[in-house]
Amino acid sequence: MKFDTAAEANPIDRMRVVGRAHPRIDGPLKTTGRAAYAYEHHDVVTNPAYGVIVGSAIGKGRIARIDLTVAERAPGVIAVVTAENAGKLGKGKHNTAKLLGGPDIDHYHQAVAVVVATTFEQATAAAALVRVEYAQAEGRFDLDEALKTAPLAKDPNSPEKQGPPESRTGDFEQAFAQAPVKLDELYTTPDQSHSMMEPHASLAAWNGEELTIWTSNQMIDWGRTDLAITLGIPKENVRFVSPYVGGGFGCKLFLRSDAVMAALGAKAAGRPVKVALPRPFVPNSTTHRPATRQRIRIGATADGNILAIAHESGSGNLPDGQPETATNQTRLLYAGANRLTSMRLAVLDLPEGNAMRAPGEAPGLMALEIAMDELAEKLGMDPVELRVRNDTQVDPEKPERPFSERNLVGCLREGAERFGWQRRNSSPGAVRDGNWLVGMGMAVAFRNNMNIPSGARVRLGQDGRVTVETDMTDIGTGSYTIIAQTAAEMMGVDIENVLVRLGDSAFPISSGSGGQFGANSSTSGVYAACVKLREAVAQRLGFNSADATFTHGQVLGGNRSAKLIDAVRDGELVAEDKIEWGGLDKSYQQSTFGAHFVEAAVDGFTGEIRVRRMLAVCAAGRILNPLTARSQVIGAMTMGVGAALMEELAVDKRRGFFVNHDLAGYEVPVHADIPHQEVIFLDEADDKVSPMKAKGVAELGICGVAAAVANAVYNATGVRVRDYPVTLDKHLNSLPAVS
Amino acid sequence: MANPVESEVSRRGVLVGGTATAMIGVLPSGQGQAQPASSDAVRQGFEVSFEVNGKPYSLQLDTRTTLLDALREHIHLTGSKKGCDHGQCGACTVIVNGVRINSCLTLAVMHQDDRITTIEGLGTPEQLHPMQAAFIKHDGYQCGYCTPGQICSAVAVLDEIKAGIPSHVSADLTSPPELTNVEMRERMSGNICRCGAYSNIAEAIAEAAGSKT
Numbered sequence: 033m034k035f036d037t038a039a040e041a042n043p044i045d046r047m048r049v050v051g052r053a054h055p056r057i058d059g060p061l062k063t064t065g066r067a068a069y070a071y072e073h074h075d076v077v078t079n080p081a082y083g084v085i086v087g088s089a090i091g092k093g094r095i096a097r098i099d100l101t102v103a104e105r106a107p108g109v110i111a112v113v114t115a116e117n118a119g120k121l122g123k124g125k126h127n128t129a130k131l132l133g134g135p136d137i138d139h140y141h142q143a144v145a146v147v148v149a150t151t152f153e154q155a156t157a158a159a160a161l162v163r164v165e166y167a168q169a170e171g172r173f174d175l176d177e178a179l180k181t182a183p184l185a186k187d188p189n190s191p192e193k194q195g196p197p198e199s200r201t202g203d204f205e206q207a208f209a210q211a212p213v214k215l216d217e218l219y220t221t222p223d224q225s226h227s228m229m230e231p232h233a234s235l236a237a238w239n240g241e242e243l244t245i246w247t248s249n250q251m252i253d254w255g256r257t258d259l260a261i262t263l264g265i266p267k268e269n270v271r272f273v274s275p276y277v278g279g280g281f282g283c284k285l286f287l288r289s290d291a292v293m294a295a296l297g298a299k300a301a302g303r304p305v306k307v308a309l310p311r312p313f314v315p316n317s318t319t320h321r322p323a324t325r326q327r328i329r330i331g332a333t334a335d336g337n338i339l340a341i342a343h344e345s346g347s348g349n350l351p352d353g354q355p356e357t358a359t360n361q362t363r364l365l366y367a368g369a370n371r372l373t374s375m376r377l378a379v380l381d382l383p384e385g386n387a388m389r390a391p392g393e394a395p396g397l398m399a400l401e402i403a404m405d406e407l408a409e410k411l412g413m414d415p416v417e418l419r420v421r422n423d424t425q426v427d428p429e430k431p432e433r434p435f436s437e438r439n440l441v442g443c444l445r446e447g448a449e450r451f452g453w454q455r456r457n458s459s460p461g462a463v464r465d466g467n468w469l470v471g472m473g474m475a476v477a478f479r480n481n482m483n484i485p486s487g488a489r490v491r492l493g494q495d496g497r498v499t500v501e502t503d504m505t506d507i508g509t510g511s512y513t514i515i516a517q518t519a520a521e522m523m524g525v526d527i528e529n530v531l532v533r534l535g536d537s538a539f540p541i542s543s544g545s546g547g548q549f550g551a552n553s554s555t556s557g558v559y560a561a562c563v564k565l566r567e568a569v570a571q572r573l574g575f576n577s578a579d580a581t582f583t584h585g586q587v588l589g590g591n592r593s594a595k596l597i598d599a600v601r602d603g604e605l606v607a608e609d610k611i612e613w614g615g616l617d618k619s620y621q622q623s624t625f626g627a628h629f630v631e632a633a634v635d636g637f638t639g640e641i642r643v644r645r646m647l648a649v650c651a652a653g654r655i656l657n658p659l660t661a662r663s664q665v666i667g668a669m670t671m672g673v674g675a676a677l678m679e680e681l682a683v684d685k686r687r688g689f690f691v692n693h694d695l696a697g698y699e700v701p702v703h704a705d706i707p708h709q710e711v712i713f714l715d716e717a718d719d720k721v722s723p724m725k726a727k728g729v730a731e732l733g734i735c736g737v738a739a740a741v742a743n744a745v746y747n748a749t750g751v752r753v754r755d756y757p758v759t760l761d762k763h764l765n766s767l768p769a770v771s
Numbered sequence: 772m773a774n775p776v777e778s779e780v781s782r783r784g785v786l787v788g789g790t791a792t793a794m795i796g797v798l799p800s801g802q803g804q805a806q807p808a809s810s811d812a813v814r815q816g817f818e819v820s821f822e823v824n825g826k827p828y829s830l831q832l833d834t835r836t837t838l839l840d841a842l843r844e845h846i847h848l849t850g851s852k853k854g855c856d857h858g859q860c861g862a863c864t865v866i867v868n869g870v871r872i873n874s875c876l877t878l879a880v881m882h883q884d885d886r887i888t889t890i891e892g893l894g895t896p897e898q899l900h901p902m903q904a905a906f907i908k909h910d911g912y913q914c915g916y917c918t919p920g921q922i923c924s925a926v927a928v929l930d931e932i933k934a935g936i937p938s939h940v941s942a943d944l945t946s947p948p949e950l951t952n953v954e955m956r957e958r959m960s961g962n963i964c965r966c967g968a969y970s971n972i973a974e975a976i977a978e979a980a981g982s983k984t
C-alpha cells in the first residue's frame with residue numbers, strides 16, 4: 033500500500049480498540065520474569081559456551097603483539113578469537129568503526145578478542161589472561177581543540193544525505209545587526225550514554241553455513257544485513273531474532289560486537305556461544321550521544337517578534353562519523369525572516385557517536401530553549417507568550433509548505449493553565465520555601481516525524497484468531513500492544529483474539545524501532561496487511577470489500593452479515609503487505625509538538641537541585657494507546673531530567689576514553705529524583721501522515737525537558753548555567769545570600 | 772571449606788575479574804597478572820543446596836558463581852536480570868530469607884540452606900502477585916528489564932516498612948515509618964529504571980500497599 037494522498041475515513045477512526053488505554057499484552061510475561069531476553073534462550077539452546085570480550089586498553093594505536101598462550105591453556109577455554117585468526121571481516125553499513133579491532137585500534141574498549149569457555153566464570157578469568165601489547169598513538173580527544181579547525185558538515189538527514197553545509201534564508205547578519213533586542217550566547221552539552229538496563233547480548237548458533245542469532249536489537253533487518261556483511265556470508269544464511277529488548281534508546285539500532293563475537297566464537301568453538309557486554313563496556317564499546325558546542329544568536333523587535341535567528345553547532349566523531357544535528361529544529365520551530373544554521377564536525381578518536389533518543393533535537397533544544405528563556409527575560413516578556421508570538425504554521429524556510437498539523441500554541445496554553453504558570457514570579461531568585469529557592473520553567477518540545485516502509489503478515493486462523501507477524505521490535509515502546517490493537521480494530525475482533533509475533537527476521541521487514549517512527553510506521557504496515565486480509569475475507573464470504581464492515585467477529589455488508597470465522601472454514605487466510613510512503617512529507621512539514629513545565633527547588637545552602645513537579649502537553653497526531661504513550665513520555669521526561677542535572681560522560685583527554693563508564697559513575701535519575709509526572713495529549717488525528725493518523729511521542733517527550741529544568745533552576749536562583757549538566761558546583765558560589 | 776590454596780586462587784581470580792575493566796585503563800600493555808588456576812576441578816565442584824521459590828536445589832558450582840548466575844545459568848530462572856553485575860542497578864534483586872539483596876553481589880556458595888524467592892516465585896502470568904498486577908495496571912515498566920528487580924524490591928520494601936525499619940528519609944526513628952511517597956522513592960532508589968517508569972511504579976506500589984493491608 034502506498035500512502036500518497038491524505039487518509040480518508042477508515043476503520044481505525046472507530047477507535048473501539050485503537051486509542052484506548054489497553055494494558056500491555058506482554059505485561060504478564062514481563063512482570064513475572066517469563067519474557068526471554070537475548071541471553072536467556074535456554075529453551076532453544078541448551079548447552080551454550082560462554083564468550084567474554086577483551087576490550088582495547090588504549091584509545092588509539094595498534095596492537096603490537098597479542099599473546100594467547102596463557103589464556104588458551106586456562107581451564108575450560110575452548111577458543112580465543114582475535115582479528116589475527118578471525119578471517120577476513122567486513123564492516124557493517126551502519127557501523128563507523130569496525131567491531132573487532134586489531135591490529136589498528138580505533139577507540140577504547142573496541143573488542144580485540146573473545147575468549148570462549150565452558151562456563152562464564154572460566155571465560156571471565158581467561159579473558160584477563162589475554163596479553164595485549166599496544167603501540168599507542170597520538171589521538172584527538174579534545175572536542176574544543178578539534179573544533180577550532182573543523183570544517184562545516186553536511187546535514188546527514190537531508191534527503192540526499194548530502195545537504196548544503198549551511199542553511200540560509202534572508203540575510204541573517206544584517207537583520208541581526210539591526211535588531212533592537214539581541215541575544216548571543218554559547219551553550220555546551222556533554223557526551224551522554226544511553227545506559228539502557230540490558231547491556232547488549234547475543235547468543236549465536238551455527239547449523240552448517242546457517243547462523244541463528246538471538247540478540248537485543250531495535251532494527252532486525254539492519255542488524256541481519258550488517259552481520260552478514262561483517263561475516264562475509266549471504267544475508268539469507270542469517271536469522272536474526274530479538275523478541276524482547278531491554279531498552280535501547282538508539283544504542284541498539286546497530287550491530288555491535290556482542291553479536292559479531294558470539295558468531296565468531298561459536299564458529300571457532302563448534303558450538304553455540306553467548307556473549308553479553310559487561311556494563312562497563314557500554315559507553316566506550318558501543319555508541320553515545322556526542323557532545324555539542326552551540327552558539328545561538330537571536331534578534332527580535334522590542335515586542336518579541338524574531339527578526340533573525342542563527343544556530344551553529346559543533347560536534348565530533350570518528351572518521352566517517354556523522355555530526356550531531358543539533359540545529360535541525362531551529363530551521364522549523366520559530367518564525368523569522370532571516371535565518372542561518374550550520375554544523376561543524378571535528379574528527380575525534382573517542383568511541384563512536386551516534387543516535388540517542390531524539391538525536392539532534394534533544395541537545396539542540398537543550399540550548400535553543402534556554403536561549404528563548406533568556407530572550408524573554410531581555411524583552412521583559414513571559415516565556416510562554418514569546419513562543420506563542422513566534423509560532424509559524426508554515427516551514428519558515430519555504431512558506432509555501434504548511435505543517436500537516438501544528439498545535440504548539442494549544443500545548444503552550446493548555447500547559448500554562450494546568451500548571452498554574454500564572455503563579456510564576458518572573459523575577460528570578462525571589463521565591464522561597466523555607467531554605468529552598470523555588471522556580472518554574474518551561475520549554476517547547478519539537479521532534480520531526482519520519483515514516484519508514486514497514487511490512488507485516490496477518491493470518492486468520494481456523495480458530496478465529498488473528499496472528500500478526502512482523503520483524504518490528506518492542507523496546508519498551510508498546511509495539512506488541514498497539515499492533516494487537518490495530519489488528520483487532522481492522523478485523524473487528526477482540527484484542528484477546530490477536531497474537532502478535534515480533535522481532536524475527538523470518539517475518540516481513542518492518543520499520544524497526546527508532547526515531548519515534550516505530551509506532552506509526554509499524555502499525556501502518558499492519559493496517560496495510562489487514563486491508564488485504566479483509567479483501568480476502570470479503571471475497572470468500574461474497575462481500576464487496578469496499579463497503580464491508582468488520583465488527584464483533586462479524587462481517588456486515590449490503591443487508592446481510594456473516595461470521596468472520598466462516599471465511600476460514602476451508603482453511604486459514606494469510607495476507608502480507610507493506611506500507612510505503614509517497615511524497616506527502618514534501619508538500620507538508622510533518623512534526624510533533626509539546627510544551628514542558630517544571631517546578632524546581634534549590635537548597636539555598638548547598639545548591640542541591642530537586643525537581644518538584646513536571647507536566648508535558650503533547651500534540652502528536654492520534655495517540656494509539658494513551659497508557660503506553662504516556663509511559664513513553666514520562667520515561668523521556670525522566671531522561672530529560674538526567675540530561676539537565678546529572679548525565680555527563682567525563683572524557684579523559686589524555687588517554688582518550690569515557691572515564692565514568694558504569695552506572696555508579698554515570699549517574700542517571702533514580703526513584704528519589706523523579707516526582708509525580710503529568711502528561712496531557714491534545715486531541716489530534718493527522719491525516720497527512722498515515723492511515724493511522726498517528727505520529728510518535730517517544731522522543732518528543734525528551735525534547736526541551738532539560739531546558740525546562742534549567743530554566744526553572746534559573747528562575748529559582750537567578751544564576752544562569754549554560755553548560756550542561758546543571759550541577760550544583762556551577763551555581764553554588766553565586767546563589768543569593770541566605771537570609 | 773575449600774583448601775587454603777584453592778581459596779587463595781579463587782579470591783585472586785575474583786579480584787582480577789572484578790577489576791579488569793578498571794585496570795586496563797592504566798595497563799597499556801598486558802592485562803591482569805593472574806595465573807590459571809591449578810585446581811580448577813576443585814573450584815568447579817563445590818556443592819551447595821538451597822531452596823528457590825519453595826523448591827529444593829542441590830548444585831555443583833564453581834565457587835566464583837554469583838547467586839544471580841546460579842539462578843540464571845544453572846537453574847534457568849532468568850527472571851532475575853543482569854543489568855550491571857556490579858551492585859549498581861538493582862535488576863538482580865531477589866529476596867533471601869525475607870530480605871532483598873542484589874544477587875550479583877553474592878556468591879551462590881554462601882547461600883547454603885537459604886530460602887530464596889525470585890520474581891518467578893511471586894506469581895505467574897495466570898496468577899499474578901498483587902504487586903505484579905499493580906505494575907501491569909499502572910504501566911510501571913516499559914522494556915521490562917528492570918521490572919523483576921523493581922517488583923521484588925517493592926514487595927520487600929512493604930515488609931521493611933511493616934517491620935518498622937527506618938530509612939534515610941524517615942524523620943523520626945522512634946515511631947514506625949509510614950509508606951509515604953518520599954519513603955517509597957528513597958527505598959526504591961537502588962533499582963534503576965532507565966525507561967523512566969518511576970512515576971508509574973510509585974502508583975503501582977501505593978496501590979499494592981493499599982490492597983495488602
Ligand code: FES
Nearest residue numbers: 856858860861875
Ligand atoms: S545486576 Fe546486580 S545490581 Fe545490577
Ligand code: FES
Nearest residue numbers: 913914964965966
Ligand atoms: S522498564 Fe526498562 S529499565 Fe525499567
